[in-house]
Amino acid sequence: MSEPGPDVSTRVVRGGAQVRVQFLHEITTEDKASKVGDRPRLEVAENVVVDGVTVIPKGTPVVGELTAVRNKGMWGKSGKLEGRVLNMNLNGRTVRMSGAFDDKGVTGTAGVVAAVALVPVVGFFVTGTRARIPAGGQVSAYIDEDIVFTVTPAPAPAPVEVAAPVTAEVTTAIAPATN
Secondary structure (H helix, E strand, O other): OOOOOOOOEEEEEOOOOEEEEEEOOOEEOHHHOOOOOOOOEEEEOOOEEEOOEEEEOOOOEEEEEEEEEEOOOEOOOOOEEEEEEEEEEEOOEEEEEEOEEEEEOOOOHHHHHHHHHHOHHHHHHOEOOOOEEOOOOEEEEEEOOOEEEEEOOOOOOOOOOOOOOOOOOOOOOOOOOOO
């Protein structure tokens, strides 16, 4: 491996650096759409810039994983989603990441208590709400390893040559009048 030239500098994004990521598709417990082990698609939500250089561009693919899913149920039980961020694919390299995300639907406990006070069997039919993480929803994730990158300055633009003004002798000929 060759040594970088004098104009090349090495920089590092340290492990632990925060990266905002966003979901590309909705994740929900509605109709039992999600299950443990599902891998939701995410992407980097904004450029990560170091010393004026974009190191991790917006849109870089990120992989997450659902670690717990509870569907809404009877007696006011609400839905719940829990997951973690696993890694991102940065220029063909898998970079380990960490971070967690979750959502919990609204419980229907008050409705169950009221229903049971009136008709005990009705509480069985009262459910909580689904858990839902919308497309575009953002969470914080963290890089788990150092990312080393090199910065090579852009070559200086070639000088523009200004052409010397062109001079031309202009002659005007007058045709003799014919009568």
